[in-house]
Structures are given as structure tokens and as C-alpha cells.
Amino acid sequence: MTERYKDITIVNGKYNIDILESNNPIFVCVISYTETSEIPGITVAGANKDLIKYTSSADAEFLYYGRCKCINGVPATPDGKPTPAIITKTMLNIGNIPFIVVDSGVKIKPDIPLFSFNLRSGKNISDNIAMESEEVEKAYRYGLILGKQLSKSHDLVILGESIPGGTTTALGVMLSLGIDAENKMSSSMPENPHKLKNTLIRKSMKKSNIAFGSLKNKPFDAISLFGDPMIPSVTGIAQGIIENGGRVMLAGGTQMCCILSILKSLKVKTDKVFIGTTKYIFNDHSADFTNLVLSIDDNVGIVISDLHLIESTKLGLKAFANGFVKEGVGAGGVSIATMINANGKLNGETLLKYIEREYEKTIEKKFTLNEINI
């Protein structure tokens, strides 16, 4: 930690935060869907089963408009804890950071212009393979193309995701790659349903005759069997950037560990890869984020933002510090980029005020139409 950035911490001591400075960062949000999310108890993203398929598209609309179009209100837990897109949007506005949304197989098309990878949604891995091999290959190939283009203009790309149920599919992929991720995955709920996830994945692996680590060198097979469309898309984008000399910040929690494990399996250099997330993932005692990252690659910089949500007067935001939601839609990584962009003039406490204002405008509905920012 340096004084200038009091609310950013690099966990592993090798790096100084200056390494993340950038003149022209961009945020890429990959939205996707897996039917695995429809298994009861897997996700809290979306107030009920019917709403789950709207979650990632509503998040994407929220980033552009500050409100959603495909649903009334904003994505939230049944008792009103909001999507982390609230944080992401606030940061993108403050930092004037450009962003694009990539459609990697959503069920409901959001009412925004988006980068389409023209993919089908992922299947429920308890009774199907997740994706056809051709779809995995296409997602990865399109990702490489997009990553190459992005790296021509941007020296830092922040990659985030929104896919309900994504930690479960990520667990399946990592176990088949030989990464011991059991009981280490985060959840959007404080009562982390490890048992449900573990049982589901073990059954799926058994069904396909896959043991722990037996797809160590076949990451695309692992994705096809147990993954989701977000995983090969983000992997391709990241690799496309890295191979063209750019830096990547994987913005998220344990799902991004899955991306890292595939990059390692593909022997992609990771010296310009960082994982950026929130303090709430880092401190999640129901998971084991840091050791999971280090078990995959102890060279990758782990960067943590503290947004002081524990001090918020808004209960829906304070809940993030108490084990709910915690991260998603690139919230942690984009916060880090915003603080660095501001050269330390904005810290977690000042940013909290802006997040609370966004919360008032959307959750507490004090906004007026002419404040909506396109």
C-alpha cells in the first residue's frame, strides 16, 4: 500500500500500485447466462427464478442508463440488496472510463448496443454438457479478435462479468483442471451453499467420467462439460490483449480464478495479469479467495479495493460488507481503476458518497429523468 492510494492494497508484495496506472483504460463487461443458475439455492442474483434470466441484461442496461429497461427497478435480492452494477456505474461515470458490453449468450437481449459473440446460453450442467465444443471455440476465437483490437487502443483492459450461477460452473471447470477450489468459492449469499455446489459438480463430473485434474491440459473440454459461455469469452479477450502487449485486470472474485486457471493451462504469460476485487471478497471467511489465486499462479498481482461500505448509512450497501453480494459486474476492479485514474484524489470514503447518491437515485428512487445519463 502507498499513502497515495490508502484504499487500494496489493496483497502480494511484488508489485507497486503504479504498475496499474493507465492513460486509457476501458471496462469490458461480459454478460451471459447458464441454466445451471435455475437450480434452487445456487444463486441469489435475481429475486426469483423467472427474474434470473433478466439479471445480467438489466445490469448492462443499468450501466448505460442508470435504470433498467427489461425489468422494473434494478436487479436486487428479494429483500432489496442491489446489484453491484450500482458501484460499477458510479465509478465509470466519475472516472469517465469508456466501456462496452459483450453479449456472450444472454437469454434476454438488453436494450443497448452491444458486442455480440452470437452464442447460445449455457445448459444446466446437472443434466447436460454446458456448451457444444464449437461454441466454446467460437467464444474463445471471438474473444481473441476483440482482445487484439482493444489492445491497440487501451493499455489496460478491465474485464468484468455478470452471469448468475457463475461460481458453480467455475468450480466445475477448476476441479477438472486440478485446481482444488472446493469450499473456496465465494457466493452472493453469506450462507455459502458449498455443499450444494460440491455435490452438483461431483455428480456432473462422475456422469462424464472426469476425475479431479483429469482435464488439466484440456481446458476447452472442461469448459464444454462444466463451464458457461462467459468463461471462454473472457479467456479469449484476456489472451488477445496479453499477446498484443496489453495489461489485463480480471475484475471479480473466484470466477476470475477460473479464467486465470485456463490461461495457465493454455501457457499464456500472466505477468501482465492482475485480479482486482473488493475487500468483501478478500475478507470472505466462507471462501478462500487469496489462497485459491495463489494456488493457481503465485505471480499474479491481487489488488483489493476498500469502498468503506461498512460505514454506509444505506443498509443495502452496508450488506455488501456483511457477506451479501460483495462483488460482481467488475465493481472492485473498476473502483481500483477509478482511484488510480484520480491519482489518489479519490479514496474509498469519498467514492462511498457518490455510490450512496446513485443508491438514492435508483433504489430509493429520488432520481428525475433528466439526470439519466446515456
Add this chain to the structure above:
Amino acid sequence: MTERYKDITIVNGKYNIDILESNNPIFVCVISYTETSEIPGITVAGANKDLIKYTSSADAEFLYYGRCKCINGVPATPDGKPTPAIITKTMLNIGNIPFIVVDSGVKIKPDIPLFSFNLRSGKNISDNIAMESEEVEKAYRYGLILGKQLSKSHDLVILGESIPGGTTTALGVMLSLGIDAENKMSSSMPENPHKLKNTLIRKSMKKSNIAFGSLKNKPFDAISLFGDPMIPSVTGIAQGIIENGGRVMLAGGTQMCCILSILKSLKVKTDKVFIGTTKYIFNDHSADFTNLVLSIDDNVGIVISDLHLIESTKLGLKAFANGFVKEGVGAGGVSIATMINANGKLNGETLLKYIEREYEKTIEKKFTLNEINI
């Protein structure tokens, strides 16, 4: 003309070429479709009627892969004159200029990642309205959003298009806006079918009770009746960029005059708008490009590139200088950006050698698979 850029000319004397210098240009290619192109004699883009719907998607694939996937070979006239995408691709490679493709209602989806505006193709204006008002509004609105995002990262955006039959729909829109474009539109053929286009548009206008200039202040109505999906998409992107302080180069011929006329009708400032095209459009005696531009807006910089195609040993390229094809897929504008990017170290003669090499690889099929550039 300055010595440094011997093959770039700014026609109207107000500007120096330096005004187009940029640290981070991007090329945006909007691909689209109008069923108006299916009227016999309207277009030569596509070897026959069934192939027309593949033309713009094949162009887009060519920009990424140096070959097409949705068709064998590359888009070409029946006697083998190639798509101007050959020029565009060569320039993008040499200049390492990033680019994106926007799908604004193509019939056939290309096998590339693309920015989707989720629009239907345009109808044949001889027996339908071109587009529903809601589609015009959506294209324009998505354009504004994309333009705003692009202007955060790029101080110069080069906007090109690929839509067969687009000069005819552009003529319809301009006449209803009160721009005297009759007999001034370029064609991809040396025998410019003015009579066919004029008759078609007059009939369509009569059918809808629209006289010359009667939609002067209703550009969206003009697009809905006589336009195509490319027009509101490019207009929105251009306006989104301009309103956020960026510069726009409309890369094309008389179709881009239509965009300019709509921007003027919408009272958008055009002091940061340029039209960049080829010498072959500028010199086209079957049309009247320069006077058409000046009749719309005498403040707009008209920038012309000379690629010395008349000197080419390749008959398919030499044909561009003899009235065939002439322009398209942003070829002229991207050439200008490439010469400026190279700070005068590349001129039209040196670039011709690279274009001829691309021609050999694709039209003369001397390429090998490992030379294909993704």
C-alpha cells in the same frame, strides 16, 4: 496540399491537413442491407441478386481475416473487380488502426464478433416504407451511445459503410430534405444509372405525398420513408462523437453527403466533421460529389486520397480509376488516416504496392493460410 502529404488534398482551402492528425484513431464500419438493392440495375455490389445480401458481411469478414467465410472468394463484380475492402484492410494493417464492425441490419450475420444494433434490414422503398419509425429512433439512439463511448478513447473516428444500393436510398432522403442531389450521386458502375434511381425515388416520393424539401425539418421521417438502417446508425454515431468533443471523418462518397445533410437538419455542429474519400469519387464526371457536399455545408473539410490505382499493374485495381467501384468500406478515409499516421512516410505510390500484394493474396489467390491475419 502540403509537401509532406503529397497524395492527400483538402479541396476547400480553409484547413491544413495537420487538423486530421490523431494519436488514437479508430475505424468503425457500419454494415447494413436494404431490399432496394434487389431492384435490377441498382447495384453492382455482388455478382448476382442472391449474392447481394452477403456483400457487406463478406466485406466485414474480409477486414478481420483477409478472406471471407460466408462466401467463397471475396465480394467482386461479375467480371472480377474486387470490393474496396481490399484497400481498407491493407490500410488498417499497415497503420495498425483498431476497428470495429457495427451490424445495422444485415441479412446474413458475418462470422466475426460485432457490435449489434439489433435492427431489421431495410425494405424495398419502391413498395414499402424503408423502416419503421421505432427502428430509425433505435438506430440513432444506439449510435449516440456508441459515439459517446468511442469519443472517450479516440480523438478521431473514421466512419465507413458497406450497404449495397445505398446511394439510391441516400438520394431519396436528400431530395426529401431539399438537397438537390439528382444526377449527382456516384455509382459503383461507370454507366451511372441516374435515370433508374431518379424514376424510382420520384415514384416513391409521390406515393407518400412528399415533394422536394417537404421533410426539411423531419429527417427521421425522411429516413423512415426512403432511407436504410445504415443512415440513422451512422448519423447517431457521428453526433455522439461530435457532442463529446471528438472529430469525425465520414469516409465515403455521396452516401456520406446524406449523413451530413441529416446532421445539418438536426443542427449538429459540423466544424469537426470531415468527408474523406478517394480521388475516383472526386473525379467522377458521372456524379458531382464536391458541389453536392458544398451545397449541404460549405464549412466541411473535403479530403481526397490519391492511391495511384491508375498506375496499377492489376487490372481489377486499375478499374477503380476508370469508374468502377471507386470507393466503399471507408477505403478513402482509412487511406488518408494511414498516410497521416505515418507522418508522410507512406504515400499513395508506396501504399499501392501493399494493396497490390493484398490483391495477389486474395484475388490472385497466392496467399497461404498462415499469412491470414486475425
